[in-house]
Amino acid sequence: MNKRPCYRRFERIVFKYAVSGLFAILFLGTGSKSYCQSFFYFENKISISPDSTLTYYTFLTQYDNGRGIARIRYTEPSSGENRLVEINLRDSADARGGLESQEHFLIDEGEPLPIQGAGLAGFLMPRFVFKMQKEEEDVFYVPDAIAYQWPDGSWRTSEMLVNQQKSNRDLKKERDLVSVFFNESDAFYLYLYAMRTSPRDPTKRKEKLYLITVANTLDSTIAKSTRRDVANVVKIFTQLTTDANMDMLTQMVIDSALSKRAVELVLAKLRPSPVDIVVFYYSGHGFRYSNDKSEYPRMSLRTSQKAELSKNNMSVEGIYKVLLTKKARVTIVLSDCCNDDIGEPVPSGPTLMKSRGPSGDYIPVLNKGVMNRLFFPQKPLAILIGSADRNQLAVGNPSLGGYFTNSLTVELRKVLYGMPENATWVSILANTKKQASWLSLSAACGDNRCVQSARFAVTP
Missing domain, CATH: 3.40.50.1460 (Rossmann fold)
Structure with missing residues (x-):
């Protein structure tokens, strides 16, 4: 216990x-200094060929119980279709790192869910890398990198263009950003903008x-x-x-x-x-x-x-x-x-x-x-x-x-x-x-x- x-x-x-x-x-x-959930916004660029790149835009909610959920928006390369995908995540930590592992991963749990767009063609599954930091007696983890899994099973680290942590207060002022990932009927959108302040x-x-x-x-x-x-x-x-x-x-x-x-x-x-x-x-x-x-x-x-x-x-x-x-x-x-x-x-x-x-x-x-x-x-x-x-x-x-x-x-x-x-x-x-x-x-x-x-x- x-x-x-x-x-x-x-x-x-x-x-x-x-x-x-x-x-x-x-x-x-x-x-x-620590809360039960944190919000992050990422932009990541992936080279899919010598002359072609793919940018993923991610809104991540991370909970302090080893779980998370991410919404990822991208443009499917072959069709040009704008897509939005949701994935559930879990901490991959195990006993090998002891009580305070220097590095943790949030990895997918279950199948991705298409929110917008037809299917999942071209979608690359992410792995979120968090690094440990210490501040006085407090230990916490900050997002450091995102790797994506290629069709052959290998992982490639992307170029991190934007890595921002957001508070509720920040998000209330950034409705345009939130609207990229949530529509006005989504529970999270309603929580931010429809509830009393x-x-x-x-x-x-x-x-x-x-x-x-x-x-x-x-x-x-x-x-x-x-x-x-x-x-x-x-x-x-x-x-x-x-x-x-x-x-x-x-x-x-x-x-x-x-x-x-x-x-x-x-x-x-x-x-x-x-x-x-x-x-x-x-x-x-x-x-x-x-x-x-x-x-x-x-x-x-x-x-x-x-x-x-x-x-x-x-x-x-x-x-x-x-x-x-x-x-x-x-x-x-x-x-x-x-x-x-x-x-x-x-x-x-x-x-x-x-x-x-x-x-x-x-x-x-x-x-x-x-x-x-x-x-x-x-x-x-x-x-x-x-x-x-x-x-x-x-x-x-x-x-x-x-x-x-x-x-x-x-x-x-x-x-x-x-x-x-x-x-x-x-x-x-x-x-x-x-x-x-x-x-x-x-x-x-x-x-x-x-x-x-x-x-x-x-x-x-």
Whole structure:
């Protein structure tokens, strides 16, 4: 279990609040050097014969979970037809480069999709090359080159004519550029130009969000990962509640405050109203007994291996049942931990590339329609999530944190600060499950690749 936050500076702040007892309203800044998605514009020239060249124009959206999507416009050489192609991309990183590979590639995943023009004749598949850079304690990757695959399978590096990173604010001023790749009915176009421009809802909401985070941040084998996890989760809900203009009351049971008694005390004191939201999040060691009936794991709440495990654990599904009795409008219980024997070593996979945040103030706009659908439903909603199924281990690394938490927070940001089509909790969790599952295959569990398949239930 492990992960990395979309916003980095925050994690230096969050751990002051490792208290157990009353809930507190948290007021935090949103400054950061790293975001969950970045936009790039490229122009590349390719020599296809001694006297002929081809220029590709590319708009790339890169996410900090190892995924990306590119729209590429070009003129087909033989017909002169103007074409637009969309391709899904993934990070090719694997364990050979360690936690911080000097070079990463975004490569195609699946077949290209023609958006405009007849077919794909003459289209050359790209490979985006990113190089690592360091800035103080921050590590990020910047686009360095684009190579294209020739019909014989070989790769040729193109001439980079334009390599620009774009912020939302930049793109709002460059409608002509965006129109090269998106028409006025595309979700991304609507997000940029049809949504309100103010990031904060002007009307104070009466609903509150209660966030309970429980994490083992002292165990040397997982401490860096769990701290990333907590920062990741708190940050996404902090921005959501700030932009929705509602209070977030948070309680952290971490560091030396971690104990079964502390968690029980927090649950006992929780008093949400029928319109409120309750989110319980756990990152740490997880396990199961051989005779456990629940498909979800138990949380190990020990700060010392000498403590008796049988007296220092709680069932994730048991927490869920307790919280349901509080009768909040939305109840979410999420655990990012192993779901196997307690003695199994925690697997660690490679890191994924992330981009440096755009220069200047970056203020994403909250999609109120999506927010209302997810967090303010007409009927009560309950969600139970385990990052690993029965007899599976949860994977991540110290740089990213847990793969599942990383994937979930990136997915939430994509739908809350974008224009998704019909996003639901089921679709969000299904996409997160698929992404975390793919990432886990990069790590070794014993002599085999790790298989991690999240389990979740959404009611109704």
